[in-house]
Amino acid sequence: MDTVALLLTLRLALVTTGILLVLAVPLAYWLAFTGSRAKVLVQAVCALPIVLPPTVLGFYLLVALGPRTAFGRILTHFLGHPLAFSFAGLVVGSVIYSLPFAVQPLTAGFAAVDRSMLDAATTLGSGRWDRMRRVVLPLSRGSLLTASVLSFAHTIGEFGVVLMIGGNLPGATRTLSIALYDQVQDFQYAQANRTALFLLAICLVALMLLYSLRTESRPRSADLV
Amino acid sequence: MFSPLRRMLLVSALLLPAMLMPAQTKTLRIAAAADLQPVLPTLVHNFEKSSGAKVEVSYASSATLATQILNGAPYDLFLAANLAFPQKVVAANLAEESAPVTYAQGSLVLWAHHGLFHHGLTMQSLTSPTVHRIAVANPVHAPYGAAAMAAIQSLGLKPALQPKLVFAENIAQAAQFGQSGNADCALISKTLAITKTMQQAGRFVAVPVSTYSLILQGAVVLRNASDKQPAIDFLRYLQSPAGRNLLATGGLVPPAQ
Numbered sequence: 001m002d003t004v005a006l007l008l009t010l011r012l013a014l015v016t017t018g019i020l021l022v023l024a025v026p027l028a029y030w031l032a033f034t035g036s037r038a039k040v041l042v043q044a045v046c047a048l049p050i051v052l053p054p055t056v057l058g059f060y061l062l063v064a065l066g067p068r069t070a071f072g073r074i075l076t077h078f079l080g081h082p083l084a085f086s087f088a089g090l091v092v093g094s095v096i097y098s099l100p101f102a103v104q105p106l107t108a109g110f111a112a113v114d115r116s117m118l119d120a121a122t123t124l125g126s127g128r129w130d131r132m133r134r135v136v137l138p139l140s141r142g143s144l145l146t147a148s149v150l151s152f153a154h155t156i157g158e159f160g161v162v163l164m165i166g167g168n169l170p171g172a173t174r175t176l177s178i179a180l181y182d183q184v185q186d187f188q189y190a191q192a193n194r195t196a197l198f199l200l201a202i203c204l205v206a207l208m209l210l211y212s213l214r215t216e217s218r219p220r221s222a223d224l225v
Numbered sequence: 226m227f228s229p230l231r232r233m234l235l236v237s238a239l240l241l242p243a244m245l246m247p248a249q250t251k252t253l254r255i256a257a258a259a260d261l262q263p264v265l266p267t268l269v270h271n272f273e274k275s276s277g278a279k280v281e282v283s284y285a286s287s288a289t290l291a292t293q294i295l296n297g298a299p300y301d302l303f304l305a306a307n308l309a310f311p312q313k314v315v316a317a318n319l320a321e322e323s324a325p326v327t328y329a330q331g332s333l334v335l336w337a338h339h340g341l342f343h344h345g346l347t348m349q350s351l352t353s354p355t356v357h358r359i360a361v362a363n364p365v366h367a368p369y370g371a372a373a374m375a376a377i378q379s380l381g382l383k384p385a386l387q388p389k390l391v392f393a394e395n396i397a398q399a400a401q402f403g404q405s406g407n408a409d410c411a412l413i414s415k416t417l418a419i420t421k422t423m424q425q426a427g428r429f430v431a432v433p434v435s436t437y438s439l440i441l442q443g444a445v446v447l448r449n450a451s452d453k454q455p456a457i458d459f460l461r462y463l464q465s466p467a468g469r470n471l472l473a474t475g476g477l478v479p480p481a482q
Contacts, residue, residue, distance in 0.1 A: 062407060082358075168392035168394075185366050
């Protein structure tokens, strides 16, 4: 078991999930409660990474954000190095790639919150942030967990983007899925099998966790906790 | 529920893929190493005209193709960038020949962005602090990558260059990393370096041949080929004077006997 690749993959998944929760909560909140006409477009854009081949994302990160474009040069200057071949580049790619897996459960969860709870909170003097923090989020704990677990598991399995912009650097961009690919190419089938089984196990455990907690925390609108 | 018009449209939409499939002509399926990408299309075009066969080429690193072939991929001819990968195919009893046929000899070059070095470009130039990233094909998958690492190693540059290396999936991706500006320099095949895109983006210099073992590119006709004759004919064409000339214009010289 390639422990360097394993730790890197876990680190990437954790960092990506953390960033996604910070980005996705306000975005999902807006999507759940807005009446704006832009909602449809925003939802479609957020869902794009599900249907787009990961190589499209990799292509844009490599070329459109590469040092030859103006935007890429600004980014390089800001980061100190080009986006490609860096952990930061992988994080950017993973955040975009796993975005729908965070936004969609959160949007559904927020939208399912009983409006009368929110109305009651408003009449008691609660502002928008207060309502989000003390009413919506606690009632959507299940969705928060779903979003976290799905983003985490989805990032663990990322391959196409990493293949296109990673550069296969051990400790920085050589994730477990890339290591598996290398092992297969190198005809090391026993090792490849171990890596593959491990990846399979992580994903299975993640999904089982998700489903076991889902049945426990079915939202009951009478509870305020 | 569906009006007759809608029903007809739905049915034709479902049948469209089948309708678009051409009549089954003899198709020669070639698995070709990524370094052949600039030069093979011309050879294929000439061969199609003269033989009437249809040719489909899949480009990837030699390792990828060997893996696929060993797992039953339906190719007819395997054109690799070294002898070891076709040798694996021979060892697995999947080749017609008892040993790979050497069809060309490749050479490794060092490519750098225009404006990066105003004075001479050599392997030693890579140690300069202005070089941040050097793209190399993965030495396990790609013979040119292995040659590049061998050259770096034999010149004693490995400690200095190791932190700057990035590994591409195959030689074409290494060139692409360089051309897109993500890598400052790349160690690639001469075939790729002399293409218009690469010449526009940078310049190259040959890596001293004493620093890496000869890149002998081998080919095998596959035993499971649906029709072996076009594959045998194409391989023969590659080794003919006309074929050799075309390969030579692409930087692939006849193997040193």
